[in-house]
Amino acid sequence: MFAYKAGKKTRQYTNNFKVTAVLLTYKPNKMIKDVAEYLDIHPFMLLAGVYTVKHQ
Numbered sequence: 844m845f846a847y848k849a850g851k852k853t854r855q856y857t858n859n860f861k862v863t864a865v866l867l868t869y870k871p872n873k874m875i876k877d878v879a880e881y882l883d884i885h886p887f888m889l890l891a892g893v894y895t896v897k898h899q
Contacts, residue, residue, distance in 0.1 A: 865892045 867878045868889065875893065879886040 861892055864889055865896050868893055 864878065864882055864884070867873060867881075868875055875889050876886045879889045882889070
């Protein structure tokens with residue numbers, strides 16, 4: 844799911860995790876904040892991923 848870089852406390856998420864997270868937001872009646880809470884990530888991180896996918 845994620846890995847820590849040596850010496851840093853920043854999570855590095857795999858592409859598979861990112862894609863899955865964005866796809867979960869496309870399900871009916873799913874809000875970004877609910878998906879972010881479920882995945883234990885900040886809603887702004889998920890929002891940035893959704894924005895990137897929609898504007899490619």
